[in-house]
Amino acid sequence: MKDFLDILNRKHMDFKVTPDLFMDIIHESPDITLPAQTAQELREYKSRLTLEKTDKPAVIVGMGTCGLANGAQGVYDTFKEELEKRGIEAELISTGCVGYCAEEVIVDIKLPGYPRLSYARVTPKDVSNLIETTLINHEPVRDKVLGVYHEKSEKRWENLPVINNIPFFKIQQKVVLENCGIIDPENIDQYIVRGGYKGLSRVLKNMSPEDVIEDMLKAGLRGRGGGGFKTGMKWKFARQSEGDKKYLICNADEGDPGAFMDRAILEGDPHRVVEGMVIAAYAIGASEGYIYCRAEYPLAIRRLRKTLADAEKYGLLGDNILNSGFSFKLKIKEGAGAFVCGEETALINSIEGNRGMPRPRPPYPTTEGLWGKPTVINNVETFANVPVIIRRGADWYASIGTATSKGTKIFALSGKVKNVGLVEVPMGTTLRQIVFDVGGGIPDGRRFKAVQIGGPSGGALPESVIDTAIDYENLKEIGAMMGSGGLVVMDETTCMVDLAKYFMTFIMSESCGKCIPCREGTKRLYETLERLTRSYKNENDPEEALLRFQGMVYLERLAKVITTTSLCGLGQTAANPVLSTLHYFRDEYEAHLYERKCPAGVCKELLTYKIDTDKCTGCTLCATKCPVDAIVGERKKAHYIISDKCTRCGQCMMNCNFNAIYVE
Amino acid sequence: MNITINNIEVWANPGETVLEVAEREGIRIPTLCYLKGFSPTGSCRMCMVEVEDQGRLVPSCAFPVYDGMKVKTNSPEVRRARKTIIELLLANHPQDCLVCIRNGNCDLQSLAAEYGVRSYRYVGQRRKGKLDLASPAIERDPEKCILCGRCVRVCHEMQNVGAIDLINRGFNSTVAPAMDRSLNTVACVYCGQCIVHCPVGALREKSDQKRVWEAINNTDKLVVAQIAPAVRVAIGEEFGLQPGEIVTGKIVAALRRMGVDTVFDTNFAADLTIMEEANELIERITLQKTLPMITSCSPGWVKYLEHFYPDLMDHLSTCKSPHEMEGAMIKSYYARKMGINPEKIFVVSVMPCIAKKFEAQRPELGKEFQDVDAVITTRELARMIRVAGLDFSRLPDEGFDDPLGESTGAGAIFGVAGGVMEAALRTAHYMMTGKDMPVIDFSPIRGLQGVKESTVEINGIKLKIAAVSGLKNIDVLLKDIQAGKSEYHFIEVMACPNGCINGGGQPLPSTPEKIQKRTEAIYKIDKGLPKRCSHHNQSIQKLYQEFLEKPGSHTAHDLLHTHYIRRNRY
Amino acid sequence: MNNQSIFEAYPRNDASLLIPLLQNIQTEFGYLPEDQLEKVAEHIGIPLSRVYGVATFYNQFRLKPLGKYVIRVCRGTACHVKGSLDILRILESELGIKAGETTKDFMFSIETVACIGACSIAPVIVINDEYFGGLTPKSIQKLIKKFKDKG
Incomplete structure (x- = not known):
């Protein structure tokens, strides 16, 4: 198939297309007049690319x-x-x-x-x-x-x-996702025809690295990976750091359970990320870069490989980009599965071939990063914002959002919500708008209970605070954080103690084990929650009941120490899910602790299974399925569950064809 | 620049860390993972301090000072954080202090006491680990490990061995050899530096105390002890004496009171080693055999070479290490002289070294009987003295037995890095010129650096020499030898940094200040002796006259020299 | 690809190639055999303990062979609130192994993954490369029976 290169490199053309003119020609700069035939061909090809004028479906x-x-x-x-x-x-x-x-x-x-x-x-x-x-x-x-x-x-x-x-x-505003689901991500021309690489071309021709950094600062772009550090500042630090070599890394190790924004961008519009990276590399003076991508995203990795090859072929990556004299080499590194590698110093260790354990900061990567050289690490979504800031201007970008948080944010909306999906909204949108307007509310006629924002580092927010306008500062104030953008909606059938336990399980198994508060502390936090949800019948030590109370008494103290002393972001935020659920849903904790009940009906061991004698037909199926013979009854007569024997495995309820089994 | 620590203004250099400044000002900040001279890892979080304007606590070991910085090392928040961290460690610890080898000398135990931990606040699952008792020298108890990572760092970064590393992740992390094997099946050289740097009881020597007591109690056995040069300047620390206090006579007295029959001096054998080694050096130079020659008295170093550079085994001096020579002489010369059946002799070496435990078991070191029957470390001897109920500091000074007890200053300096080289030069000079060196002290190879080199001219021959300690430092020189680029004639290698005075079997903890003091004491012994060259040792002269004939003789080769064994790297 | 050529693609003594090399070996063998780890240590020029330390740090690496069917259970938040723990427990009891283990006949392995990003069809599992979403305790039992019968 023909592409831009073929059309513009035709031999009979009496006009030399040098690499620096390449993008101007495609984007029809008024300064350049093309031979009529070529111009015609170009226009036709472009309308075919955009599907604007097609002769076939x-x-x-x-x-x-x-x-x-x-x-x-x-x-x-x-x-x-x-x-x-x-x-x-x-x-x-x-x-x-x-x-x-x-x-x-x-x-x-x-x-x-x-x-x-x-x-x-x-x-x-x-x-x-x-x-x-x-x-x-x-x-x-x-x-x-x-x-x-x-x-x-x-x-x-x-x-x-x-x-x-x-x-x-x-209410969505597609800025970063403008091309996702619209273009063929494996076709570089489709990206170019929609304004792709226009920003890069402008940067290399008309802007100094300092100009680019200034634009980022003016636009107010902040890191989309978690902390929300000003992107322009980070670049500035790296620019000012001395080093014979500098590196640029794209963090695509998206590991938050319940977040898939980065994957969608990499799969749907990978050139946008590459363009953002080349611009960033130019701004900080990096000559080499890496995209560190989770191995769990095979499709994204496959597309990225093609993307890099195509960009190189077009002279948009590699040596002497667009004839500007600027060179930037980009490689893909596949992560090997460690959530902690989302932390930038751990990621650096991983690229260097070590265990992905974080290093103390300072020194910050911008002064001493990969192989001791100044290094900038931004995540996928951050880079994907860069081209559009250059292309449409910092002022335009800064007009979107709130006073401190500019632009849009992508959220992965999932859980107990009707419209599961990827959502891009301007900063300042409320959580209620996202859950109820975009997400369509809670399915099956159930009630909204909470929304977890920011993954395992964030917090669960109840209805009372979901009218807060989303920005970095507001979220922190209500005990959550932007994180990478996972939004998991929960209804009345979700137990908040169980949710906290779920996140602690995750954090505990993903802790790298380097620092003591995170390695040992998260385990103890988990065990505290585990004791809350364990039935006294399954406790083999008489001390356990005492420990259950003791754990709760020390919980907040331990959480505070983990937060203030942990080495990296993972540990410093590890206690957030516990603290936020404890703050907003204390009554549920108390029900588990004092009444030994799970109000949401989730924590199995605290439930009592019963048979509704009116509904039971005496089919005996439950009794045969019960692994501990806890169900008794005569054929064709109502059955009963011996509560002391029951292990709450739930097999009976799962198998009952008459909905006769219920829990209390 | 100026910073404020606990409201007191102090002066600081740019680039220093908070911990360094605090230490200089006499403000103690507790640490567990901190290793002087290594880049900080910041993993234990014990040294957290409060710094104004920083949102959370910062690790003082890694945090650089800045002008006007305001630090608090003792705020309520800091104390609570430290106490919690100790409690968290205790929650995942066997809590068997009473029966632990480090009882009374354990960083975790003393921190728990200091911070007033009075209960096990956190209770839960503990990490399971496999006790590794298989090696003849080092035992590992992973359940006691607090994962500070110091052993791993010294094993990799200081010794270049890499026998152990952190494995697994998170709560399941542990320190272990590859594939969780036992230490005796991997390329561990048993230098014991991991033990020296372990803050708790997770690493310890394989104890031979019981075997020694059994031999003492066995009336059929003649127990002969020998003590290494570095033991006499260190063991005093175990009994509250100053580092570097010379207690040779007290050790001899203690051993006799414990029931040891005869006490000899490894320094004698050091003199003997010099006779053989100087002779070997001259032979290699004059007969143009393999050069450079490298010393073989550090068994950790020998094992290192066998594992990692087996192609260079010809460069190793064939001399046995001094205590092995001593053992060989005890069971041949001395036994014959006294008319004792060598089978009844039990030789105990008191060594600053862990690797000697392994060395003593090498089948090639001994003919009918092993040259040495048991090796105990300085620490083990101290324990035995305590259990024997001896008040060490009040013991009288006693002399060694004859004839293997006489020694010169040359033998004494085997205890420090560079000492073997210096001692060998003293005798080589005499052997080549018939005269003693005009100046006995040879300062170019003294001092605490890892690599010291010099050139000496003897009889018109320019000898290029080097003394290296700490295994990491030897690699460059060995690579040069492999490439045929080495210009050296003679290299001394000690596995442990600064030599035996900092050996894996020495009193804990081993700090730079103590190493300095012990080194000074060794040179003091040398300086104070009337004879400072091995060839002046009359007992040595007599030994050659009566038994060995001359250095390098057939008998000498038979009893005092050895060969080496090719070992795997993995 | 034979074993030799795996190593040939990686220059010696470059520690940054350790993880890619291990990944390549795992693709080839399905897991990381011990003798291969020794070759890696030799090739990269680092101690074997370090290779092992890295291999045991990352979730991706296996030191034992996997089963014919590798069942990856998504434990993302969306899947969790929609009952993926029940799905996992049922799988474990049906197959008689725990997550991270392989059946004795090397037919099934169960693994958990943090999030595979298919939140719209939560709870979801992936068997080899095939997705199965919207699972219920009943449907998972049927599904496993189907795979067991298929052999």
Whole structure:
């Protein structure tokens, strides 16, 4: 297939396309006049890329990890097969994630002259109907339609919702995610045609490194990985540090359980990250860089490899980028599975081939980082913000958001919420808006209880504080943190003690073990919570009951010491889930401690299983399934559970066909 | 610049850490993972202090000072943090202090006492670990380990051995050899520096006290003890004496009171070693055999070479180490002279060294019987003296038995790094020129640096020499030898930094100040002796006349020289 | 790829290549055999203890061979609040092994992962490369039976 390089490198052209002009030509700088034929060809190619003017229909399948998990590959294959079988000429394109995970698999169809039409929850069974109705008969399959894109076009789809008006998208503002789910992430031209690498071209031609840093400061961009440190400041420190060599690292070791923003960007728009990195490298004077990506993201890694190769081919990466004299080499490092490597000094140790254990700071990486050289580490989302700041201006960017937190933030919304997905909203949006407007509220008629923000480092926030406008400072004030952006919604069936225990399990198993407060302290915190949720029957030591109380008495003291003395961010925030749940849901802790009950009905050992004698038919299934023979009763007569024998395994309830078993 | 510590203004250098400044000002900040001379890891969090304007506590070992800094080393928050950390360590500790080898000399125990820990506040699961008792020299008890990482760092960064490392992660972390093997199946050289740096009882020597008591109690056995040069300047520390106090006579008295039959001096054998080694050096130079020759009296070093540079084994002097020579002479010359069946002799070496325990078991060191039957460390002897109920400081000074008890200053300085070299030069000079050196003290190879080198001219031959201590320092020289680029004739290597006075078997803890004092004491012994060259030792002369004929003779080779064994790196 | 060529792709004595080399060996062998670790130590020029220390630090590395079916149970927050612990417990009792272990017949291994990012279909497990989402205690039992029957 032809690409920009082919078109602009044609031999018969009487006009020399030097690398520094390359981007200007594509982005149609007014200073350059192209030979008419080339200009024409270029324009046609570009409209084909944007699907603005097409002569044949295009089918675009969302194939990010969540799409694939929902069966996108099958949908794609069926389309391919069916189109071939019917002899229909159509372009079949795979794209990244548009963010609406709950509605996957999402398939867009673009007919010549029509605006792009988006279908939701497509299965291989639907494919034949979609081809028949839409591709052949130009009619929408109404019950599958998600919405229509707002585009200029000759023809219109009548009586269909516009995609930006449906609740999930309405208050979202796609800045970083503008291309995700729209373009083919493996096609560099599709990124370029939508303004990609324009920022880089401008930086290399017209801006000094100091200008770039100044722009970042003016835009107010802050690190999206957790702490919210000013990106411009970090770059400035590294710029000012002396060193014969400097490094730039992209932290793509997204490990927060319940967060997948970075993955979506890497899978859906990888060139954006690379462009941001090259700009950053220029600003700090780095000649080498790494993208440190979780090995659990194979698709992202595969796409990144192609992205780097394509960018190099286009002269946008490597030696003498766009003929500017600036060189930057970028490599991919696969993480080997350690959450703590999200901490920047641990990440550095890991790249150097060591155990991923953090180092004391100072010295900060900006003065002494990778192999002792000045190093800047930013995360994926931070880098993805950079090109658009250059392209649309720092002032424009700074106009979005709140006084201290600028721009947008991407959240991974999941848990007990109707519209699970990836959400990009301006800073200052409230949690309520995200959960109820974008997320559509709680399913199954249940009540909202809390939303966990910031993953294992963050906190669980109850309804009383969810009208807070999201920004770095506000979240800290209410006992949470921005973290990387996981938002997990919980309803009344979630036990907050269990949730805290879940996070402690995670932190405990991910603690690197280097410093004592984190290694030993998180274990003791976990055990305290474990004792709260353990039935006295399963305690083999008579001391245990005393320890349960003792643990609670010392809990806050221990949490404080872990927070103030731990070596790295992981330990310093390790106690947050416990402290925030204790703060907002103390009554639930007390119910576990004093009444030995789990109000949410989650902590199994504290439950009592009972059989509703009215509903029980005496089918004996539960009795045969019970592993400890705790259920007795005669055939065809109501059964009973011997509570002392019952181990609360739940097998009976799971297997009962008459909903006759309940818990108290 | 000026900083304030606990409201008192003090002066500080840029680049210094808070801990360094506090130490200079006499303000004690407790540490567990801190290792002087190494870059800080900041892992134990014991040395946390409060610094104004820093959100949380900072580790003083890693935190650099800045002008106008306000530090508090003793605020309520700091005290509570430290106490909690101690309590957390105790929660994951066997809590068997009463039966622990470090009872009374344990950093964790004394910190718990200092910070007033009065109960086990946190209770829960403890880390399980495999007790490793398989090696002949070092025992590991991972359950006592507090994961400060000091042993790992000295093993890798100071000794370049890397026998142990941190394995697993988080709560399951532990320090162990690769694949969690036993120490005796990996390339551990048994230098014992890990023990010296362990703040608790997780690492200890394999004790031979019981075997020695048994031999003493066995009326059939003639127990002959010998004490190494470095023991006499260190053991006093165990009994509250000043570091560097010379207590040779008291050790002899103690051993006799414990029931040892005969007490000889390893310094005698050091003189003997010099006779053989100087002779070997001259032979290698004149007959143009393999050079440089490298000393072989440090068994940790010998094992290191066997594991990591087996291709260079020819460079090692074939001389046995002094206590092995002493043992060999006791069981041959002395036994014959006294008409004792050597089978009935039990030779005990009192050594500053852990690796000697392994060395004594090497099958090639001994003919019908092992040259040495048991090796106890300085620390073990101190324990035995205590259990024997002796008030060490009030013991009289007694002399060694004859004839293997006489020694010169040359033998004495074997205890410090550079000493073997200096002693050998004194005798080599005599052997080559027939005259003693005009100035006996040879300062270029004295001092506490890891590598010391010099050139001496004897009889027109320019001898290029080096004395190296701490195994990490030897690598460059060995690589040069491998590449055929080495210009040295003679190299002394001691596995432990600063030599035997800082050996793995010496009293704990071993601080730089103590090492300095012990070193000074060794040179004081040398200086104070009427004879300072091995060849002047009359008992040595007599030994050659009556038994060995001359250095390098057939009998000497048979009894005083050895060979080496190729070992695996993994 | 034979063993020799794995090592050839990595220059000697470069410690930063330790993790990539181990990853490559694991891809090749399915786990990290002891003799390979020794070769790695020799090739990279670091002590074996350090290689072992790194291999036991990261979740990705296995020192024992895995089963034919590797079941990865997502333990992300979204999966947790939707009951993934129950799913894990059932898997463990059905297969008679704990997370991190492999059945004696080398048919199944169970692993847990922090988050695989398929929160929309929580609770989710991945068997080899195939995703199974929206699981319930009942459906997981059926699913495992299917794989057991398939052999």
